[in-house]
Amino acid sequence: MREIVRRHLGKVVAGTAIAVAGTAVMVGITLPGTAGAGEQAGDTAGQAAAAQQGAAGQGAGAVPPGVVEEAPDEGDEGVGDDPLTDDETERAAQLAASAQLRTAGENVAGDRGAQRLGVELAEPEGGETDRAGGPRRAEVTFYDYKTDALVTRTVDLDTGKVERTVTEHGVQPPLSRAEYAEAAKLLIAHPLGAGMKADYKDATGKALTSPDQLLLNGAVYRATSGGQPAALDKCGEHRCVRLFPKVKNGPWIDARSFVIDLSARQVARLDTR
Numbered sequence: 001m002r003e004i005v006r007r008h009l010g011k012v013v014a015g016t017a018i019a020v021a022g023t024a025v026m027v028g029i030t031l032p033g034t035a036g037a038g039e040q041a042g043d044t045a046g047q048a049a050a051a052q053q054g055a056a057g058q059g060a061g062a063v064p065p066g067v068v069e070e071a072p073d074e075g076d077e078g079v080g081d082d083p084l085t086d087d088e089t090e091r092a093a094q095l096a097a098s099a100q101l102r103t104a105g106e107n108v109a110g111d112r113g114a115q116r117l118g119v120e121l122a123e124p125e126g127g128e129t130d131r132a133g134g135p136r137r138a139e140v141t142f143y144d145y146k147t148d149a150l151v152t153r154t155v156d157l158d159t160g161k162v163e164r165t166v167t168e169h170g171v172q173p174p175l176s177r178a179e180y181a182e183a184a185k186l187l188i189a190h191p192l193g194a195g196m197k198a199d200y201k202d203a204t205g206k207a208l209t210s211p212d213q214l215l216l217n218g219a220v221y222r223a224t225s226g227g228q229p230a231a232l233d234k235c236g237e238h239r240c241v242r243l244f245p246k247v248k249n250g251p252w253i254d255a256r257s258f259v260i261d262l263s264a265r266q267v268a269r270l271d272t273r
Contacts, residue, residue, distance in 0.1 A: 081121075084138060088157055089119045095160055096140035096153040106146035108182045108239075108262055114142035114151060117176050122154055137163070141173060148238060148263055170237055172220045180218055183241045183260040184211035190267040192258055196245065199253045214253075215246040221259045228259065231268040238263035 084092070093116060105114030122137035135158050142151045150171045154164040175183075187193040188208060200208035208214075222236035232240065239262045245253045260267050 084119060084121050088136075088138065091160075092119050092138035092140050092155045092157060095155045096138075096142075096162060098153075098162070098165075101142055101144065101151065104146065105142065105144040105151075108143075108145060108179050110145070110265070114144040114146075115176065115178065117141040117143055117173060135159075143173075143239060145239070145263055172222070172236065172239060175218060175220060175239075175241055177216075179239070179241065179262060180216040180243070181211040183218065183243055183262060184214060184216055184245060186260050186262075186265060187243065187255065187258060187267055192267050192269055196253050196255050200247060203247045203250045203253075213248065215248055216243065217246075218243045226271075228270050229268050231264075231266055232259050232261060232270075234264070235259065235261060 097113075097116075101114045103112060105112070107113050107115040119138055119140050122139045124134060125137075135156050138155045138157055140153050140155060142153075143149070144151060148169060150168045150173065152166045152168075153162050155161070156163055187196060188211070197208045200206070200213070206213075218241045221232070221240040221242045223233050228235070241260050241262060243255045243258070243260065245255055247253065257270050258267060259270060
């Protein structure tokens with residue numbers, strides 16, 4: 001893993017050298033030549049004439065300078081197919097978080113309350129052809145780490161009622177930022193994270209102690225036959241992630257060999273032989 005970072009940094013240095021060389025070539029091309037005095041005088045006269053024409057043209061038909069305007073206030077509520085406003089998003093999330101989800105559920109950090117994943121504008125119901133004139137709904141998704149269940153609740157934003165609740169097992173939507181951060185936290189604290197911390201030290205000269213020091217992305221991991229240790233056999237039923245961490249303003253760190261089981265709070269190395 002450390003060798004990968006060194007190669008990456010070497011490419012960055014090489015790329016910088018090429019860019020400097022390219023700039024030098026451009027400077028050589030655009031430097032003035034050895035024109036004679038007559039040619040220089042002609043060029044000066046031509047430039048003066050062009051400047052006069054430009055000044056005359058500014059008064060008629062000139063394009064006025066651009067003006068930067070503030071974005072319009074989105075308001076408390078959207079209309080029709082408008083994206084959910086911030087107010088609608090928070091209201092839908094509060095309405096969808098039932099007492100059971102808040103008290104009996106568990107989030108990615110092991111605290112009380114199911115993990116909120118996202119809030120989206122719901123598609124029109126069957127038979128509704130004109131969303132502009134129909135009810136405006138939001139779909140709020142949670143992941144309950146206590147039961148490993150995806151809970152989707154549909155909220156009517158006009159009435160404030162939860163119209164439908166769907167609970168599914170074995171369904172793994174994209175991960176939230178909070179889940180990426182928790183996965184990185186578990187990997188940093190685990191002995192298998194030693195290589196990632198060493199790579200970060202090589203790239204920055206500083207110790208890696210927190211997920212906040214990284215830019216995090218990743219993907220849901222599902223168990224595949226013969227492709228992982230037994231500790232990861234439940235991935236898919238459990239919520240598991242492979243991380244793609246990046247040093248802020250720096251290189252990527254290769255952590256693809258590791259899988260973090262967020263449900264079991266375990267870290268394992270994939271068998272890549």
